[in-house]
Structures are given as structure tokens and as C-alpha cells.
Amino acid sequence: MRTLVLLASVVAVVYGANHLCWSVDQISDEVIKLADANADGIVSYSELSDELLNDWNLSNDSCLSFHDFTTNWNLHFHDHHDTAHQFFHNLDLNGDRQLCLIDVAVQIITYDDNPTDGQIQPVEMNAFLHAVHPDSHKNGGHGNGC
Ligand SMILES: [Ca+2]
Numbered sequence: 322m323r324t325l326v327l328l329a330s331v332v333a334v335v336y337g338a339n340h341l342c343w344s345v346d347q348i349s350d351e352v353i354k355l356a357d358a359n360a361d362g363i364v365s366y367s368e369l370s371d372e373l374l375n376d377w378n379l380s381n382d383s384c385l386s387f388h389d390f391t392t393n394w395n396l397h398f399h400d401h402h403d404t405a406h407q408f409f410h411n412l413d414l415n416g417d418r419q420l421c422l423i424d425v426a427v428q429i430i431t432y433d434d435n436p437t438d439g440q441i442q443p444v445e446m447n448a449f450l451h452a453v454h455p456d457s458h459k460n461g462g463h464g465n466g467c
């Protein structure tokens with residue numbers, strides 16, 4: 322048992338909350354980069370939905386399962402699984418373990434205020450992630466050893 326606890330703490334130190342020590346600000350920049358298909362620095366809602374539909378295995382009913390979301394989130398943004406799991410739960414407002422496009426859109430649209438134009442500017446994505454990402458309170462890279 323003691324060995325197991327020791328092993329678990331070593332693993333936590335090695336992996337931390339983000340494998341690349343990315344801060345939430347960096348993750349926000351990477352989300353924009355990934356979804357901004359026409360590279361104008363702004364993510365339109367169609368760019369966001371295209372990204373989720375084409376690259377994130379959005380299922381037929383336009384929802385991502387817990388597994389699909391966390392797998393893709395970890396792949397693209399290098400958060401530790403526990404961090405991605407918590408992030409999913411923060412986004413999954415009705416708790417059905419399915420993240421639907423409308424769920425995400427409804428949350429992001431509340432940050433569409435700088436300017437209010439039906440598109441997601443980097444400052445809006447940043448505000449959104451700081452509100453919902455589990456490690457948003459950490460200004461530097463999140464994760465042990467960062
Ligand atoms: Ca764009």
C-alpha cells in the first residue's frame with residue numbers, strides 16, 4: 322500500500338496537470354489556432370462547429386462522449402487526464418456525460434461581448450477558459466514542476 326501511494330505521488334509530480342506546463346492563456350491561444358480555419362485570428366461559430374464535427378469525432382447526435390472529449394482535449398492541449406475530466410464536468414451542465422455542440426455554444430456565447438459579433442475573439446476565448454477550466458486560477462503553467 323505504501324508503495325502504491327509513493328508511486329501515485331511520483332506519477333503526479335512527473336505528469337502534473339499539464340504535460341507541457343501550458344498555462345490557461347497558452348491553451349486559449351492554441352484553441353484559437355486550432356479552430357481558426359481561415360487564420361484571421363477570430364473563431365466564427367461555424368469554424369468552431371466544423372472543428373468539433375470534423376476533428377473531434379462528434380457523434381451523430383452532435384454530442385461528444387466523456388471519452389471522446391477527454392481524449393481529444395488531452396491530445397491537442399496536453400492537460401493531465403484528471404484536469405480534462407474536471408473540465409468536461411464543468412462544461413457538462415446537465416451532467417449527462419455528453420457534451421453537445423449547443424452546450425458549448427450556449428456557454429461561449431455568454432462571453433461574446435468584446436465585441437458582440439457572433440464570433441469568438443481571442444480575449445473572449447481567454448475569458449471563457451478562465452471561467453471554466455479547472456486550473457484557471459494559476460497564472461503560470463499549471464502542473465507540478467512548472
Ligand atoms: Ca476565423
Ligand SMILES: [Ca+2]
Binds near residue numbers: 437438445
Ligand atoms: Ca465576439
